[in-house]
Amino acid sequence: MLSAADASHxxxxxxxxxxxxxxxxxTGLTREAAVDRLLEPSATDALPEWSTFADERRGVExxxxxxxxxxxxxxxxxxxxxxxxxxxxxxxxxxxxxVQLPQLMWDQNVIFRTHGLGSFRDLLGAASYDAAMLRWxxxxxxxxxxxxxxxxxxxxxxxxxxxxxxxxxxxxxMARAWTGHNVAGRADGRSDYDAAQYLFRxxxxxxxxxxxxxxTRNWDAEAxxxxxxxxxxxxxxxxxxxxxxxxxxxxxxxxxEVIASLATSFRASGLDITSLVREILLLDExxxxxxxxxxxxxxxxxxxxxxxxxxxxxxxxxxxxxxRDMGMTLFEPPNVAGWGANGxxxxxxxxxxxxxxxxxxxxxxxxxxxLQGLDGLSAEQVVDEILIxxxxxxxxxxxxxxxxxLVDRLLRDYPNWLNREPIMIGLSIPEVQCA
Amino acid sequence: xxxxxxxxxxxxxxxxxGTAVALPPMVLDRIGAQTADDTILLTITLGGGNDWLxxxxxxxxxxxxxxxxxxxxxxxxxxxxxxxxxxxxxSRLATRYRRGEVAVIRGVGEPRIDRSHFSNMQRWMTGLPDxxxxxxxxxxxxxxxxxxxxxGGIGVxxxxxxxxxxxxxTPALDLPRRATSAFGANVxxxxxxxxxxxxxxxxxxxxxxxxxxDAVAETTVTSIDSARTLADAFDADPPEGxxxxxxxxxxxxxxxxxxxxxxxxxxNGFDTHSQQVGATASxxxxxxxxxxxxxxxxxxxxxxxxxxxxxxxxxxFSEFGRRVxxxxxxxxxxxxxxxxxxxxxxxxxGMYGEAVDLTSLDRRGDVAVQLDHRxxxxxVIEDWLGSDSGSVLSGSYAALPGLIRDDTTAPAPEPTPxxxxxxxxxxxxxxxxxxxxxxASEIRGxxxxxxxxxxxxxxxxxxx
Numbered sequence: 001m002l003s004a005a006d007a008s009h010x011x012x013x014x015x016x017x018x019x020x021x022x023x024x025x026x027t028g029l030t031r032e033a034a035v036d037r038l039l040e041p042s043a044t045d046a047l048p049e050w051s052t053f054a055d056e057r058r059g060v061e062x063x064x065x066x067x068x069x070x071x072x073x074x075x076x077x078x079x080x081x082x083x084x085x086x087x088x089x090x091x092x093x094x095x096x097x098x099v100q101l102p103q104l105m106w107d108q109n110v111i112f113r114t115h116g117l118g119s120f121r122d123l124l125g126a127a128s129y130d131a132a133m134l135r136w137x138x139x140x141x142x143x144x145x146x147x148x149x150x151x152x153x154x155x156x157x158x159x160x161x162x163x164x165x166x167x168x169x170x171x172x173x174m175a176r177a178w179t180g181h182n183v184a185g186r187a188d189g190r191s192d193y194d195a196a197q198y199l200f201r202x203x204x205x206x207x208x209x210x211x212x213x214x215x216t217r218n219w220d221a222e223a224x225x226x227x228x229x230x231x232x233x234x235x236x237x238x239x240x241x242x243x244x245x246x247x248x249x250x251x252x253x254x255x256x257e258v259i260a261s262l263a264t265s266f267r268a269s270g271l272d273i274t275s276l277v278r279e280i281l282l283l284d285e286x287x288x289x290x291x292x293x294x295x296x297x298x299x300x301x302x303x304x305x306x307x308x309x310x311x312x313x314x315x316x317x318x319x320x321x322x323x324r325d326m327g328m329t330l331f332e333p334p335n336v337a338g339w340g341a342n343g344x345x346x347x348x349x350x351x352x353x354x355x356x357x358x359x360x361x362x363x364x365x366x367x368x369x370x371l372q373g374l375d376g377l378s379a380e381q382v383v384d385e386i387l388i389x390x391x392x393x394x395x396x397x398x399x400x401x402x403x404x405x406l407v408d409r410l411l412r413d414y415p416n417w418l419n420r421e422p423i424m425i426g427l428s429i430p431e432v433q434c435a
Numbered sequence: 436x437x438x439x440x441x442x443x444x445x446x447x448x449x450x451x452x453g454t455a456v457a458l459p460p461m462v463l464d465r466i467g468a469q470t471a472d473d474t475i476l477l478t479i480t481l482g483g484g485n486d487w488l489x490x491x492x493x494x495x496x497x498x499x500x501x502x503x504x505x506x507x508x509x510x511x512x513x514x515x516x517x518x519x520x521x522x523x524x525x526s527r528l529a530t531r532y533r534r535g536e537v538a539v540i541r542g543v544g545e546p547r548i549d550r551s552h553f554s555n556m557q558r559w560m561t562g563l564p565d566x567x568x569x570x571x572x573x574x575x576x577x578x579x580x581x582x583x584x585x586x587g588g589i590g591v592x593x594x595x596x597x598x599x600x601x602x603x604x605t606p607a608l609d610l611p612r613r614a615t616s617a618f619g620a621n622v623x624x625x626x627x628x629x630x631x632x633x634x635x636x637x638x639x640x641x642x643x644x645x646x647x648x649d650a651v652a653e654t655t656v657t658s659i660d661s662a663r664t665l666a667d668a669f670d671a672d673p674p675e676g677x678x679x680x681x682x683x684x685x686x687x688x689x690x691x692x693x694x695x696x697x698x699x700x701x702x703n704g705f706d707t708h709s710q711q712v713g714a715t716a717s718x719x720x721x722x723x724x725x726x727x728x729x730x731x732x733x734x735x736x737x738x739x740x741x742x743x744x745x746x747x748x749x750x751x752f753s754e755f756g757r758r759v760x761x762x763x764x765x766x767x768x769x770x771x772x773x774x775x776x777x778x779x780x781x782x783x784x785g786m787y788g789e790a791v792d793l794t795s796l797d798r799r800g801d802v803a804v805q806l807d808h809r810x811x812x813x814x815v816i817e818d819w820l821g822s823d824s825g826s827v828l829s830g831s832y833a834a835l836p837g838l839i840r841d842d843t844t845a846p847a848p849e850p851t852p853x854x855x856x857x858x859x860x861x862x863x864x865x866x867x868x869x870x871x872x873x874x875a876s877e878i879r880g881x882x883x884x885x886x887x888x889x890x891x892x893x894x895x896x897x898x899x
C-alpha cells in the first residue's frame with residue numbers, strides 16, 4: 001500500500017508532480033493499481049487540429065505549438081503518456097533550428113504521444129520516416145552513390161543499440177540501406193509542408209548487397225529496423241532502452257543484474273514500452289527510500305510542476321522563457337544526443353531563474369490565490385501548508401528547520417507578507433528542485 | 436608568494452579601504468588565481484552564417500560584381516586595403532585594421548563540410564575532429580585544463596552556457612544581458628537582501644538525502660555568490676543595441692578582475708536568404724547587423740579598463756560563409772568558408788591566408804576552404820591563452836604562426852572616438868522638471884546604493 005510519501009514520489013517521477021488531492025487519491029493504492037492508473041489514457045488525450053496553431057509567421061506558430069505542449073503537461077491529470085512525450089523528445093532529440101517548419105515539430109510530438117507507450121518498433125518506424133527527422137538528420141538527401149550517413153549513424157548510436165555496438169562499416173551499410181528514403185520535394189508547386197513529407201524514390205535507392213552487422217544481403221530500411229529491434233541487435237537495443245528508461249525513472253547507477261532482467265523481459269514482450277515502464281516502476285528499487293530525490297528535475301519538470309500547483313497556464317506567464325533561461329528550450333535540444341541529466345541542470349543561470357520565478361510567484365500569490373488564508377495559523381502549521389502545497393510530503397529535518405526559520409522570520413518581521421512570501425520560502429529548500 | 440594569496444591580500448586591502456564589493460570568503464576561494472596580465476579571449480559568434488564576402492571582400496573584382504549583382508558593395512563606399520574592402524558599416528573596424536589591431540584570416544572552415552547551420556555550428560563549438568558529438572566545447576575543455584575557477588568562463592546574454600564554453604568540471608557561468616533576473620544582482624530591497632543571506636546560510640546545513648539534494652544547495656550558494664560578485668557589472672545604464680549591451684557587460688565583468696579568461700556573446704540574424712540589402716547594397720539588413728558589430732566592438736574596448744585593454748583578444752566567427760552568387764530573393768544561400776577575425780592590441784594585424792579565389796568554385800558555387808578553423812584554435816590556445824592545444828582539440832593542428840604580437844611595447848591608450856553626429860534633434864537644455872528617464876535613472880542609482888550599503892554592512896568580512 002502506498003504511503004503519502006510513496007504517492008508523492010511516484011507522481012514526481014511518472015508525472016509532473018502530485019498536488020495534495022492527487023497524492024491523497026494515490027495513497028493507499030497498491031503499487032500495481034497506482035502504476036496502472038498512470039497508464040490509463042486520460043480525457044485530455046484528444047489532439048487539436050493544426051489549424052488552431054497556424055499563423056503567417058513561423059515564430060508565432062512555433063510558440064503556439066510549444067505553449068500548447070506545455071499547457072498539456074500542466075493540465076493533464078497524473079499520466080505517463082505526457083511524461084513519455086518529454087522522454088521521447090529527448091531520445092529522438094530533434095531541433096527546430098534544423099527542421100524549420102513548426103508543423104513538423106507538432107507532427108513529431110503527436111507521434112511521441114501516439115506511440116510513446118506502444119511498441120518501440122512502431123515508434124522507431126514512425127519517427128524515422130517522419131518529415132522532422134528526415135530534415136533534422138538529413139536523410140532527405142541520402143541518395144545512392146552520394147550517401148549521407150547522418151541518420152544512419154544516429155539511428156544506431158542514439159536511438160537503438162548505443163555507442164560501441166556497431167562499427168564504421170555498419171554506418172556505411174546502414175546509410176546505403178536508407179538511400180532513397182527521401183522527401184516529396186518541391187516539384188508540382190507543393191507547399192513547404194507537403195514537400196517535406198516522406199517519399200520513397202526507388203531510383204535513388206541502392207539495391208545492391210550490403211554487409212550490415214556481418215550479414216550480407218540487399219538490406220532495405222524496414223529490414224534494418226527489424227534487425228535492430230528483433231534480429232541480431234535485439235539484445236543491444238533492449239539493453240540500451242532499459243538502461244535509459246531506468247535512468248529516467250529511477251536513478252543513473254543501476255546494477256547490471258537489474259538492467260539485464262529488464263532487457264530480457266522487454267525483448268520477450270516484443271519491445272512493448274508499457275511493459276518495460278510498468279516493470280521499472282514496480283521494482284523495489286524504485287520505491288526504496290534512498291531513491292527519493294535522487295534525480296534533479298529538468299527545467300520542464302520544475303516549471304510544469306509549479307504551474308500545476310499554482311494553477312497557471314502559459315497564458316498567465318511565459319513558462320517556455322523560464323525553461324529556456326534554466327537551459328532547456330523545448331524543440332531545441334543542445335545537440336542530437338539531447339539534454340544531460342542531474343548535474344547538467346545545476347548552474348548559476350538555472351538557479352537565478354528559479355529564484356526569479358519564485359519572486360514572480362510571490363508577487364502574484366494573492367491574485368492567483370495560491371497559499372492563501374494562512375492568517376492565524378501557528379508557525380508549524382504554516383510550514384505544513386507550504387510543504388503540502390509543494391507536494392513535499394517528506395523533506396529532510398534540516399530543510400524542515402530551514403522552512404521553519406524563514407516562517408518564524410516572516411511572522412515576526414514581515415507579517416503583512418504572509419499572503420505572498422510562503423511560496424518563495426518553500427522554493428528555497430533544495431528538495432523542491434529534485435525528483 | 437603564491438599569486439592567489441597575493442590576490443587575496445590585495446582584495447582584503449581593497450575591502451578595508453571600502454572600495455570594493457564585499458566578497459564572502461567562499462567566493463574568494465572560487466576565484467581563479469588571476470594575475471594582472473592574464474590573457475582573456477572574448478568570442479563573438481555571428482549566428483546564421485555571415486556573408487563574409489560582403490563583409491571584407493574584393494568589392495572591385497568584376498567576378499565579384501557579376502556574381503553579386505545588386506548585392507555588390509560599391510567600392511567607393513568602402514574603406515580599402517590592398518584590394519580588400521571593409522563593408523561601409525565597418526568604418527571603426529577598418530580604422531582598427533589600419534592601426535594594425537585586426538587579423539583577417541581568410542578561407543577558414545572545415546574541409547568535410549555540409550551546409551547545415553546546426554552541424555557547422557557544432558563543429559565550430561566543439562572543435563573536435565569529424566563532427567564528433569560532444570557535450571563539451573574547445574574553450575570549456577581549455578578552462579578545465581587551466582583550472583580557471585568559478586568565473587573562468589562566462590556566456591553573456593547567451594541563454595544557456597554556449598557549447599564552446601562548456602567543460603566537464605566547473606561549469607561556466609551564463610549571464611543575462613540585463614540584471615532583471617540575477618539572484619541578488621538586481622535585488623535592492625534590503626529585506627530581500629537579508630532573506631537571500633538567510634537562504635544562503637540555511638543551504639549550508641546539508642540534508643539527510645545528501646547526493647543531488649546537497650548539490651542543489653551548493654549550487655544555490657554559489658549562485659547567490661556569483662550574483663553578488665558580478666552585481667556591479669550590471670549597474671551602469673545599458674547602451675542601445677543588444678550586442679552593445681552584451682559587449683559592454685562583458686567588458687565590465689572583465690574589469691571586475693575575478694578570474695574570467697574566456698567570454699562568449701552571440702550576434703544572431705545573419706541567415707540572409709532574402710532582403711540582405713536595402714535600397715542600395717550598402718544599407719539594409721546585413722549593413723545593420725555589421726553596424727551593430729562595429730559599434731559593439733568600440734563599446735567593448737571603450738568600456739574596458741585601460742589597464743586590461745592589452746590583455747584581451749576578440750575572436751569573431753560564424754558557422755559558414757555564404758554562396759558567392761546571389762540568389763533570386765536579394766539574398767545569399769549557405770556557403771562554405773569564411774573569414775575569422777581577431778581584434779586586439781596584441782593581435783598582429785593584417786590579412787592571413789590567400790585572397791578568396793572566386794574563379795575556382797566547387798560544384799555548388801562555393802569558395803574552397805583553405806584553413807581548418809582548429810588551426811586558428813591551436814594558435815589561440817598556444818600563443819594567447821598559453822597552453823598545449825593537443826589535448827584540448829583531441830588532435831594535433833599546426834598553429835598559424837605570428838597571430839599574436841610580443842608584448843614589448845607599452846599599449847597605446849584607446850583612442851577617443853570622434854563625436855558622433857546626433858541622429859535626432861539634441862535634447863533641449865535642462866530646464867524645468869527632469870524627464871521621466873532622468874527620474875528612473877536616479878531611482879535606479881539610489882537603489883543600487885542601498886544594495887552597496889547593505890552589502891558593506893552585512894556581508895561576511897575576512898578575518899586577517
